[in-house]
Amino acid sequence: MKTLxxxxxxxVACMVTGFFVAQSIGPRPNKHGKLSMYLxxxxxxxxxxxxxxxxxxxxxxxxxxDFLTPEQRVFMMNxxxxxxxxxxxQPGKSGAADGSGATPLTLEQRxxxxxxxxxxxxxxxxxxxNKLEVAAAKPVIASAPALSQPAxxxxxxxxxxxxxxxxxxxxxxxxxKFERFRDGFAINQTRYLDPEGRIVSYGFDEQSGxxxxxxxxxxxxxxxxxxRASSGNEPIEIGKAExxxxxxxxxxxxxxxxxxxxxxxxxxxxxxxxxxxxYRYVPGKGMTSFAAxxxxxxxxxxxxxxxxxxxxxxxRTPEEQAMANNSVSALFSSVKALGSTxxxxxxxxxxxxxxxxxxxxxxxxxMEDKRxxxxxxCRRQNFIMAECERMDSYESLxxxxxxxxxxxxxxxxxxxxxxxxPILVSQEGGLTKVAATDLGTGKKAMIFERVMGIASFNADxxxxxxxxxxxxxxxxxxxxxxxxxxxxxxxxxxxxDPE
Numbered sequence: 001m002k003t004l005x006x007x008x009x010x011x012v013a014c015m016v017t018g019f020f021v022a023q024s025i026g027p028r029p030n031k032h033g034k035l036s037m038y039l040x041x042x043x044x045x046x047x048x049x050x051x052x053x054x055x056x057x058x059x060x061x062x063x064x065x066d067f068l069t070p071e072q073r074v075f076m077m078n079x080x081x082x083x084x085x086x087x088x089x090q091p092g093k094s095g096a097a098d099g100s101g102a103t104p105l106t107l108e109q110r111x112x113x114x115x116x117x118x119x120x121x122x123x124x125x126x127x128x129x130n131k132l133e134v135a136a137a138k139p140v141i142a143s144a145p146a147l148s149q150p151a152x153x154x155x156x157x158x159x160x161x162x163x164x165x166x167x168x169x170x171x172x173x174x175x176x177k178f179e180r181f182r183d184g185f186a187i188n189q190t191r192y193l194d195p196e197g198r199i200v201s202y203g204f205d206e207q208s209g210x211x212x213x214x215x216x217x218x219x220x221x222x223x224x225x226x227x228r229a230s231s232g233n234e235p236i237e238i239g240k241a242e243x244x245x246x247x248x249x250x251x252x253x254x255x256x257x258x259x260x261x262x263x264x265x266x267x268x269x270x271x272x273x274x275x276x277x278x279y280r281y282v283p284g285k286g287m288t289s290f291a292a293x294x295x296x297x298x299x300x301x302x303x304x305x306x307x308x309x310x311x312x313x314x315x316r317t318p319e320e321q322a323m324a325n326n327s328v329s330a331l332f333s334s335v336k337a338l339g340s341t342x343x344x345x346x347x348x349x350x351x352x353x354x355x356x357x358x359x360x361x362x363x364x365x366x367m368e369d370k371r372x373x374x375x376x377x378c379r380r381q382n383f384i385m386a387e388c389e390r391m392d393s394y395e396s397l398x399x400x401x402x403x404x405x406x407x408x409x410x411x412x413x414x415x416x417x418x419x420x421x422p423i424l425v426s427q428e429g430g431l432t433k434v435a436a437t438d439l440g441t442g443k444k445a446m447i448f449e450r451v452m453g454i455a456s457f458n459a460d461x462x463x464x465x466x467x468x469x470x471x472x473x474x475x476x477x478x479x480x481x482x483x484x485x486x487x488x489x490x491x492x493x494x495x496x497d498p499e
Contacts, residue, residue, distance in 0.1 A: 080113075159254055163284030165236060169228040175207045175463040176229040182398070185211075187229045196223060204229075205267035205308045206461050207417060212265040214241065224250070224270060226283060238269070238283045248272060256287060262300055267307035273298035276317070280355060282307075290355045299350070301397070301410045304424075308417030310356050311439060315409070316349040316367060350409055352424065352439065361439055364428040369407040370395050406456045407431070414459040415439065416467055418484050425459040425469055425483065434471055436483045445490035447480055448473065459483075 068076070105113065115121060179186040184199040186192060192199070194215045200222070202213035209229035217223050220243045227235030239252040241263060250258040250272055258279055260272035269282040276292040292298060296314035306312050349367040351360050378388040399405050406412070412427040422439040431453040437444045448454055448471045457471040470479040480486065 077114075159284055159286050162238075162254060166226070166284050169231045169233050172209045172228070172230055175461070175465055176209045177463060178204045178206055178211070178229075185213075187211075194225070201263075201265055203264070203266040203270075203302065203306065205305050205417065206463070207308065207465055208267065210267040210307065211235075212238070212267060212270060214263065214265050214270075220244070224252075224265065226268060239281075252281060252283070254283075256281065258287075262298060264298075264300075264302055264306075266302075267305060269307070271298070271306070271312070276314075278312070288355070290353075290358075292353055293360065296351060296353075299409070303410050303413060304352075304415035305417045306355075309415055309422035309439070310354050311352040311361075311415055311422055312355055313409075313413060314351045314353050314360075318367065346429070350413060352415065354439075361424070361437070361442075363413060363424075363426060365409055365412055365426070367409070369412075370405070370409055404456065411456075416459075416461050418461075418467055419465060421484065423467060423484060423487070425467065427454065427457060431455075434469065436467075436469075436487050438487055443487060443490070445487045447471075447483065447486065448478065450474070 177188050179189070181191070184192060185202055185204065194213070197215045197217045199213045199215050202211060204211040209231065210226070211229065212224065212226045213235075215223050215225065222241040222243065223237055224239040224241060225235040226238050227233070237253060239250055241248055241250045243249075246261060248258075248260055248263040250260075250263060250270070258272040258281070260274045260279070262271075262273040264271040264273065266280075269280065272279045272281070275297045276294060277289065278292075278298050279287055279289050281287045292314050295317055297317050299313040299315040302313050304311065304313065346364050347366040348362040348364050350363040350365050352363065353360055376388065376390045376392065378386045380386050395408075396405055397408055397410055404411055413424070414426065415422060415424045417423075424437040424439055425434070425447070426437070427434050432450060433446060434448040434454060434457050435444055435446050447469050448457065450473055452474065455472040455474075457469060459467065459469045461467050466481060467483040468479060468481045469483060470477055
């Protein structure tokens with residue numbers, strides 16, 4: 001009752017179970033300039049809505065006026081209110097203008113009558129709130145618990161509960177076979193797809209079967225998910241990411257937040273990089289930070305097992321401004337890059353950094369090799385020659401014809417976890433050699449060598465953990481299995497001990 005009275009004292013419009021009540025109550029000047037208390041000029045509108053509301057809410061159940069239609073009840077109420085308003089038209093008199101002696105109802109009486117019209121009760125019964133009061137208060141009551149509702153379950157996770165969830169994944173009896181594709185990956189020759197969007201980047205460990213991928217769920221919106229192949233469990237969401245211009249903003253399900261220029265999924269977790277610094281997040285364990293030497297930045301593409309080996313690939317930061325202002329420096333860099341490609345010099349533009357021990361292993365590959373050239377505005381000169389006016393150069397993993405750009409560092413630098421031993425397989429010092437290096441001991445062994453160059457090679461780890469390498473040697477393809485055994489039996493040692 002008190003709630004309804006407070007509403008009636010305010011010149012507002014409120015919704016009561018689906019129909020509107022227009023209110024106007026309080027002291028107002030009459031035509032003689034004196035203040036009088038006017039009765040509420042209440043009008044019910046939207047009768048069709050009122051009929052439906054009465055039927056649904058149960059306000060019409062067991063009402064004394066059930067013999068009247070809802071329209072008749074509203075008309076009756078309006079006529080009553082009109083007659084009440086007319087009781088005060090004569091100033092200085094307590095009765096009606098027609099001399100009947102009737103006096104206006106008090107505010108409490110009007111409220112009781114309104115309640116009776118609508119609900120069949122005056123509101124004094126058994127301290128139970130009448131339905132009109134409940135309906136009027138409903139918007140306030142509904143909004144109150146919304147403020148105290150718990151956050152989504154994912155946001156309430158902590159690292160311990162997330163670790164417990166991941167520990168439910170059973171260990172695999174053997175490794176699995178992952179294959180890379182331009183728009184995702186395959187597990188044991190079966191393409192892996194995500195119904196929430198396109199997989200844009202990923203990392204995996206062929207021995208544990210762990211993988212993490214980034215799926216685009218909307219414009220600039222991404223989800224990070226981790227899973228284990230052949231475990232029978234669905235991957236779980238470990239975070240959300242948003243690409244804002246050139247900056248990544250990542251929030252894990254445990255509430256940890258990161259920002260950086262590069263987001264790199266790992267077999268378990270991810271890395272957010274800012275030039276030469278990075279933050280590694282492992283779900284269930286938390287975050288660790290690391291820094292690379294100032295002359296390097298974290299490479300955008302990682303073709304090796306970062307999670308299993310602890311090594312991450314670095315790329316030398318280009319001195320573009322210095323070269324632009326110094327033509328001699330630019331010429332020297334180009335000559336050095338050419339010498340590295342031909343195998344007659346060194347240009348160590350890449351290195352592997354151990355995140356935990358900070359150990360750095362330089363790799364003799366030039367960063368200029370990652371680019372492809374596209375000729376345009378060409379005129380055919382003869383059957384085999386064409387003259388072109390324009391050449392565009394840009395970084396790409398693939399040639400314009402869709403084939404791998406085998407001079408790109410992504411295809412030339414591979415590192416694996418071989419039973420706890422970090423093993424590097426790389427094509428360094430030009431295209432004439434493919435070698436294997438034990439990153440732990442620095443021992444190095446030549447796998448293939450050809451003066452005319454090796455057109456392409458592929459390093460692969462089988463489900464049994466053994467690393468095999470195949471190479472295109474002219475018109476034939478050669479393959480060597482079990483690179484770890486080859487390293488152990490070799491007498492070759494790197495000329496540069498690991499740092």
